[in-house]
Amino acid sequence: MIKILKVATIAAGLAAAGAIHADEWKYVMEEGLTDPQGLYATKFKEEIEKNSDHTIKIYPVGSLGESADAMEQTQAGLLQFIDQSPGFTGAMIPEAEAFLVPYVQPTDPQEVRAYFKEGKAVNEMFHEIYREHGLELLAVFPEGEQVVTTKEPFRTPEELEGMKIRTMTSPLLLKTYESFGASPIALPWGELIGALKTNMVDGQENPTIWIEAYGLDDLAPILTYTGHAQYTTAVMANSDFYDGLSDEDKQLIQNAASAAQDYILDLVVEMDEMGLNKIKETNPNAVINRLTEEEQAVFIKRAKAVEEAFIEKAGARGKAIIEQMKKDLEAARS
Ligand code: 6CS
Numbered sequence: 001m002i003k004i005l006k007v008a009t010i011a012a013g014l015a016a017a018g019a020i021h022a023d024e025w026k027y028v029m030e031e032g033l034t035d036p037q038g039l040y041a042t043k044f045k046e047e048i049e050k051n052s053d054h055t056i057k058i059y060p061v062g063s064l065g066e067s068a069d070a071m072e073q074t075q076a077g078l079l080q081f082i083d084q085s086p087g088f089t090g091a092m093i094p095e096a097e098a099f100l101v102p103y104v105q106p107t108d109p110q111e112v113r114a115y116f117k118e119g120k121a122v123n124e125m126f127h128e129i130y131r132e133h134g135l136e137l138l139a140v141f142p143e144g145e146q147v148v149t150t151k152e153p154f155r156t157p158e159e160l161e162g163m164k165i166r167t168m169t170s171p172l173l174l175k176t177y178e179s180f181g182a183s184p185i186a187l188p189w190g191e192l193i194g195a196l197k198t199n200m201v202d203g204q205e206n207p208t209i210w211i212e213a214y215g216l217d218d219l220a221p222i223l224t225y226t227g228h229a230q231y232t233t234a235v236m237a238n239s240d241f242y243d244g245l246s247d248e249d250k251q252l253i254q255n256a257a258s259a260a261q262d263y264i265l266d267l268v269v270e271m272d273e274m275g276l277n278k279i280k281e282t283n284p285n286a287v288i289n290r291l292t293e294e295e296q297a298v299f300i301k302r303a304k305a306v307e308e309a310f311i312e313k314a315g316a317r318g319k320a321i322i323e324q325m326k327k328d329l330e331a332a333r334s
Pocket of ligand 1: 205206
């Protein structure tokens, strides 16, 4: 009897200290540990583990299947956290495709920081929408300017004609490249390198840090800056898991997400430049083209149809988001 009481007293003591509630939370992402999503996840993990007894296990790209598989597992509650980009989430959440509408985001690094850190659209308009899909949205951050890499150069929609451009699987990306004059093909990440090697596709879009890390510039060495978008990604928790947490743990997660977002917003600006410099240094075949304002104007005109298609699908909420994004873009510029 005395022994049982002793065990109960120790257990109560541990519970009071919080040790007995130490959980391991699973976090899946679409990238490796040294890529932007990995750096964010590592900082998030450090913050959680520094400020609680909980631990985070990170599952990098490929370890739990493609992006769509990881999302299924998160929504089913098998995983607690996921980093998934709107380029994939948009296939499930039409409003998330707002991040893919061309020419509503800045390209200048300081403007990018302000747009993502202070912008009302990014920070206030998506929470409720993701909630409807069982996801607690924790952070949205950029990974650098989208750069189109192709095997042949282009500066006009006419020159893009016939080029098969791989996009992520959100349907609005297909609409974008159709409007730009190309022949888009949506593929998951795991199929892109093979598709470039076998000429199933002639090009793709991604930020320079990713292009360099995965050798995409070796397979399609003409890099064209069209100025149309940032690569954007989002970190979420399963909402049932989140709702079941104590207020203290919810605050712990929000604080960790916010600290990791500040950290990554500073880093990605440098990484975007670093990616480009590495490509210039290591790939003698790489050609870097930035469209002039005049050349961009042709693509901006064509992007109107993409914006209309987005609003048609995402409705009044989508329209409000795009209007706010344009205001945030103006504010970031000033
Ligand atoms: O193009 C893609 O599919 C990948 N691009 C980046 C920058 N991150 C992960 C994603 O799967």
